[in-house]
Structures are given as structure tokens and as C-alpha cells.
Amino acid sequence: MSEEVLGRPLPLDAGALASLVRDGLFLRRGAYVRHDVRQGTAYVRHGAECPAGRDAVVSIGAFDGLHAGHRALIAAARREADEKNLPCVVVTFDPDPDVLLAGEAPSSRLLSTADRVHAIESLGADAVVVLRFDEGLAATSYQDFVTRVLGGLVRPVSLHVGTNFSVGAGGRGDVRALAAYCAGLGCAVHGHDLVTRGGSPVSSTRIRGLLHEGAVEDAAALLGRLHFVRGSVEHGRGEGTAFGFPTANVRTSRVDCMPKAGVYACVVCDGGRAWPAAVNVGKPPTFSAPEDNFLEANLVGFDGDLYGSEVSVLFARWLRDSRPFDSTEELERVVLGNIDWVRTNLGSCGVGVDA
Numbered sequence: 416m417s418e419e420v421l422g423r424p425l426p427l428d429a430g431a432l433a434s435l436v437r438d439g440l441f442l443r444r445g446a447y448v449r450h451d452v453r454q455g456t457a458y459v460r461h462g463a464e465c466p467a468g469r470d471a472v473v474s475i476g477a478f479d480g481l482h483a484g485h486r487a488l489i490a491a492a493r494r495e496a497d498e499k500n501l502p503c504v505v506v507t508f509d510p511d512p513d514v515l516l517a518g519e520a521p522s523s524r525l526l527s528t529a530d531r532v533h534a535i536e537s538l539g540a541d542a543v544v545v546l547r548f549d550e551g552l553a554a555t556s557y558q559d560f561v562t563r564v565l566g567g568l569v570r571p572v573s574l575h576v577g578t579n580f581s582v583g584a585g586g587r588g589d590v591r592a593l594a595a596y597c598a599g600l601g602c603a604v605h606g607h608d609l610v611t612r613g614g615s616p617v618s619s620t621r622i623r624g625l626l627h628e629g630a631v632e633d634a635a636a637l638l639g640r641l642h643f644v645r646g647s648v649e650h651g652r653g654e655g656t657a658f659g660f661p662t663a664n665v666r667t668s669r670v671d672c673m674p675k676a677g678v679y680a681c682v683v684c685d686g687g688r689a690w691p692a693a694v695n696v697g698k699p700p701t702f703s704a705p706e707d708n709f710l711e712a713n714l715v716g717f718d719g720d721l722y723g724s725e726v727s728v729l730f731a732r733w734l735r736d737s738r739p740f741d742s743t744e745e746l747e748r749v750v751l752g753n754i755d756w757v758r759t760n761l762g763s764c765g766v767g768v769d770a
């Protein structure tokens with residue numbers, strides 16, 4: 416195991432822990448104003464003019480996870496917009512087109528749509544447009560997508576997409592077709608080389624695969640932040656306190672991509688404060704049948720009651736497989752060892768994370 420968490424050497428100090436959470440949950444974003452637009456919603460940066468009908472530099476994609484490749488693409492659009500003194504507009508979809516087109520489970524998204532919008536906002540887009548992806552939009556030709564759908568929002572002077580991008584019915588609007596069509600409209604199409612790591616392109620699919628294997632550190636390296644899930648704290652069997660490690664039982668959101676069942680070093684945030692935490696993903700195999708969308712967290716340095724709170728759980732390290740134990744003594748010994756690892760390396764108390 417490397418001795419750092421996303422570039423911050425272990426053990427983490429309080430400042431590094433707070434930064435990890437602010438970056439991970441996109442807490443540094445600015446204020447945006449919501450507008451209804453045809454086929455969706457636009458979030459326009461407070462103080463920026465609504466780009467409707469104006470020239471704009473545009474980037475388009477599903478952007479699930481806002482990984483290193485997506486960030487590079489939006490940064491390129493932002494740079495060109497700054498050079499030309501134009502708004503940078505990012506267009507995305509809800510739901511992710513793959514949920515409709517490829518029949519992918521909505522429960523395996525890296526980010527909910529609200530978090531995707533926050534993530535894009537935190538990169539400094541002037542506006543984020545979320546288009547409702549329905550059968551009608553799926554059947555729209557790429558020519559109509561450019562002229563009617565995009566053209567109904569802004570006047571694109573250039574489009575920034577990856578070389579593997581395609582849009583429109585049957586995915587026929589690939590970079591080459593788009594460039595040929597858009598040239599006649601005075602709009603340049605930039606097909607960017609894909610950002611790669613370890614010799615292959617960074618992609619949302621690859622990151623989901625890593626999380627399903629429990630490789631949360633590798634996923635973090637491709638995301639440029641810690642993966643997180645959100646959920647609400649509910650009552651458990653109440654035995655954790657007797658074992659010497661009280662736990663918050665978290666029922667997670669159905670749209671979140673949950674890492675493989677197992678034990679992790681995490682950070683749990685209730686909005687204003689964050690605590691290092693030792694987490695068991697899945698129901699404890701010693702006592703219960705397996706269940707998705709559930710985790711238990713021992714928050715280091717926390718003394719209180721979180722019942723009913725909404726929390727975010729950020730995954731820093733894989734620690735071990737979750738397993739049945741023959742005795743409660745052995746369970747206690749092993750779990751307390753995991754909690755010690757977290758206390759030593761991520762910290763022993765909560766930190767404030769208000770941006």
C-alpha cells in the first residue's frame with residue numbers, strides 16, 4: 416500500500432483531511448441560479464449572463480464521475496472560453512444515456528445528477544445544462560441535436576468532446592460527422608485525445624469496475640478525488656457499543672455505486688463536520704444475510720447521535736474482506752485493529768469542512 420491518500424502523506428493532518436472532503440464533495444463550488452429551458456434545466460453561475468441565444472464554448476457528455484478525462488475536457492473548454500471572452504457551457508443528460516440505451520442499472524452511477532451538476536460547477540463552468548434524456552432525444556438525429564437542441568440553448572462557436580464521443584440517433588454523430596456538419600454552421604469541433612492512466616483510457620466504466628473489486632484507491636487516482644456514497648443513518652441491532660465500537664448504520668441512496676462488500680478506511684461527513692471512520696460495507700456476515708445499499712461506520716472521535724442524519728461516506732482505503740467470525744472476542748479484536756489503523760493514519764477527531 417502506498418503511504419499517501421491522493422497525494423497527501425500519511426498520517427493526515429486535520430487540514431489535509433478537511434481538504435480531502437471539500438474536494439471530494441465539491442464543496443468549493445460557487446452559487447448558481449436555476450432556469451427552466453426546453454428539454455431540461457440550466458444552472459447559470461450567479462452574476463453571469465444567461466447564455467441563451469449567445470455565442471458560447473460548449474462541452475458535451477454524460478460525465479458520470481467527473482473523472483480525470485472529463486476534467487481535462489472541461490478545462491480545455493474553459494481555456495478557450497477565457498481566451499475568447501465567451502461563456503463556457505457544459506451540456507449533460509439526465510438520466511445518463513447509458514441507463515436508457517445500454518440498459519445499465521441506475522444504481523451503478525458514480526454520481527447522482529445533482530452531484531454531477533455540483534462537480535461541473537466546481538470546475539468553473541458559467542452554465543451547466545441538464546437535458547432530459549428520453550426516447551425522443553435518443554431518436555433525434557445528430558444534425559437536429561446540433562441545430563434544434565443545442566441551437567435552442569446557445570450559439571455554439573466550438574464543441575469540446577473526447578475522440579470516442581458520439582451523439583444522436585444510432586450514435587451516428589461521431590467526431591468526424593459532427594466536425595463536417597458543424598463546419599457549415601461556423602462551429603469548430605475539437606475531438607480531444609483521451610486521458611489515459613496505466614496505458615488505457617480513463618472511463619466511467621473502468622472506475623465502476625474498480626469499485627466493484629474494492630479497489631477504491633485506484634478509483635480515486637482516476638477520479639482525482641475520493642469516491643463517495645450518500646445515505647441516512649438508521650437504528651441497528653445496538654450491539655456495537657457493547658463490543659467497544661458503536662456504529663452508525665447507513666442506508667445508502669439507490670443511485671449510488673457502492674464499492675464491493677468489505678472493510679474500508681473512510682471519512683464520514685454530516686455536512687458541516689467530517690470524521691475519520693472504519694467502515695464495513697454490507698450487512699455483517701457474522702449476524703445477517705448480505706444486503707446491498709447498507710454500511711456501518713465507526714466514526715473516530717465522534718461521541719453523539721447521528722440517527723436520521725444524512726451523511727456522505729468517502730472511501731480512502733481498502734482494508735480487508737468482511738468475514739464471519741467464530742467468536743465475538745475475535746470480531747472485536749480485528750475490528751478494533753481496523754479502527755486503530757484509521758485513528759493512526761486518517762486522524763483521531765472530527766474536522767470542520769465548511770468551505
Ligand SMILES: Cc1cc2nc3c(=O)[nH]c(=O)nc-3n(C[C@H](O)[C@H](O)[C@H](O)COP(=O)(O)O)c2cc1C
Nearest residue numbers: 651652653654655693694695699700701713737738
Ligand atoms: C470497521 C468494521 C469492520 C467490521 N467487520 C466485520 C466483519 O468482518 N464481519 C462481521 O460479521 N461484521 C463486521 N463488522 C460489523 C459488526 O459485526 C457490527 O458493527 C456489530 O455487530 C454491531 O452491529 P449493530 O450496530 O447493528 O449493533 C464490522 C464493523 C466495522 C465498523
Ligand SMILES: Nc1ncnc2c1ncn2[C@@H]1O[C@H](COP(=O)(O)OP(=O)(O)OP(=O)(O)O)[C@@H](O)[C@H]1O
Nearest residue numbers: 476477478479484576577580609610617618619620
Ligand atoms: N479519458 C478521457 N479523456 C478525455 N475525454 C474523455 C475521456 N473519457 C471520456 N471523455 C469525453 O468526455 C465526454 C463525456 O464522456 P462519457 O460521459 O461517455 O465518459 P466515459 O468515461 O467514456 O463513460 P463510459 O465509460 O460510460 O463510456 C465525452 O465527450 C467523451 O468523449
